[in-house]
Amino acid sequence: QLRATIYHTLLGDKTTIPPCLEVTATAQDDGEVMAVRHRSHPVIGVQFHPESIMTECGIDMIRNFLRGI
Secondary structure (H helix, E strand, C coil): CCCCCCCCCCCCCHHHCCCCEEEEEECCCCCCEEEEEECCCCCEEECCCCCCCCCCCHHHHHHHHHHHC
16 A cells, blocks of 8 residues: 555546456555556556655655666
């Protein structure tokens, strides 16, 4: 669990996410999809802003992502 900054008007709908994607994070308050990863390809996506100063551990997330590529 972490506090993240979100600025979005478009959301991924859990009911329409294809089977090739796995939901890896959801919003605590409303259950909206916040992150997904592809099950067989090295692809991830987030629906929050790790670069924002209001996202806990955001810099660490970016650093870990860059180390992994």
